[in-house]
Amino acid sequence: MDRPEIREAYGAYYGEVSHAKGESLGREIVRRASPRLFLKDRLRMLDLGAGTGEFSQGIATALLSEFYGPLDLHLVDRSDGALSHAVNAPRDPRLFISVSRATLPDERPFLPGSFDIVTMANCLAENEHRDESFADLLEEVSNTLRPGGIMLLVEPADKRSSRALLSLGDLLLSRHFPLTLLAPCPGGRVAPCPALAHSDDWCHEDRPADFSETLLKTAESLGHIKDALKMTYLLFGLEGTPLPPSLRLVSPLHKGKGFFSGDFCDGNNWWRIRLLNRNRSDLTRSFTRLHRGETIGTPLVLPLRSGSPRDRRGAMDWPKELPVIRLAHPDGQPFDREAGR
Ligand SMILES: C[S@@+](CC[C@H](N)C(=O)[O-])C[C@H]1O[C@@H](n2cnc3c(N)ncnc32)[C@H](O)[C@@H]1O
CATH class of the missing domain: 3.40.50.150 (Vaccinia Virus protein VP39)
Structure with missing residues (x-):
């Protein structure tokens, strides 16, 4: 300089x-x-x-x-x-x-x-x-x-x-x-x-x-x-509230044959999560709209699964009965669910 x-x-x-x-x-x-x-x-x-x-x-x-x-x-x-x-x-x-x-x-x-x-x-x-x-x-x-x-x-x-x-x-x-x-x-x-x-x-x-x-x-x-x-x-x-428990997408979404997957961080572990998309549904649509850095609600089932969350050979399947709740944009701006943005 x-x-x-x-x-x-x-x-x-x-x-x-x-x-x-x-x-x-x-x-x-x-x-x-x-x-x-x-x-x-x-x-x-x-x-x-x-x-x-x-x-x-x-x-x-x-x-x-x-x-x-x-x-x-x-x-x-x-x-x-x-x-x-x-x-x-x-x-x-x-x-x-x-x-x-x-x-x-x-x-x-x-x-x-x-x-x-x-x-x-x-x-x-x-x-x-x-x-x-x-x-x-x-x-x-x-x-x-x-x-x-x-x-x-x-x-x-x-x-x-x-x-x-x-x-x-x-x-x-x-x-x-x-x-x-x-x-x-x-x-x-x-x-x-x-x-x-x-x-x-x-x-x-x-x-x-x-x-x-x-x-x-x-x-x-x-x-x-x-x-x-x-x-x-x-x-x-010095003060201020840390982010509540949630999952942050820390990779791009990957499209595979019959599924989408991405790496999500909960602050302690990375989870490779996969969504099977045999049928187009609201769930598939909301999952595939996610961008790197966005946070979503954590399904309670995740911490209960056994095995290493970082095992890259496998991926956890997103439970198909659970909606993807988008919480915030990458910069912390809360997601407006009514407006869909
Ligand atoms: C890549 S520039 C970044 C400038 C600015 N922070 C930005 O993000 O646009 C790195 C700056 O750090 C300064 N810098 C690098 N090492 C330094 C050091 N050890 N002590 C003081 N300044 C340093 C350089 O002189 C340069 O101005």
Whole structure:
């Protein structure tokens, strides 16, 4: 990020994507955080590995549409060039930006401090094998959170980055970490993450999104398909309610001969669930409409079955007498059953 041409290319392409990810996750913070987060005169946010600031500007856009006071945003990065780009970018008049140049996780000039929201996006991927030290840093930062405080960690959706973040999450949860995992895992997951039990699994989002014409043209010329926000994330809260027991679809739906199947996570285990579709029915229709990241009600029979839920040789059959109850979209927006969306 120190070279101007890299910053420019990043801003023109990934900047828009990062802003969109920030905005989507910012709306999720508004939805899932404790109301105490917003009971303040001003909000304080810290972004670690902030780069040119588009991600945190996206979060700020979502927060400032719900919160009517000012938002102080402190950006930390090892690149002076990225930070000065961020400071000079246009922004909401209620957003006040300050910066620290620091190489994480060892340099911590922003501490002691107190924050309402701490984010770190796409930074761990550039710091392989430093997860213990990043866990130390995040643990220290978590102790600075004010009532209702939130910590959001985001990494790219590829297998390596995703597994690195999920492992960091497990590391934090297995320490005396004061935060609860609010999303995306159902049922208040503690640790370990079931995606890490098999070396070929990982878990990521694939949220449909619209991008500008310019971005789509650049993507096409690079051979990228840009139709979704792809990322792995963990949202922790000092307070707030973990997701109730439910099943989250963590794979695309697979169409086989006479059946559909998908991998569903209940926070502790992954279940490969199969629906036989010999007859078209309401059940088949609602099952096949599911998208990655959606949550559905848990059939009580699942935990009662014997055998390993992760046995990839077999799949559990969805009980044909049970309806599929769609609970929430990937970002936590409750499903409107009357409107069917
Ligand atoms: C891929 S960019 C992500 C920027 C922004 N968070 C986003 O998601 O759009 C990674 C940023 O992290 C910064 N970074 C990477 N490792 C760092 C470290 N050890 N200490 C401080 N900054 C770091 C880089 O300078 C770069 O600006």
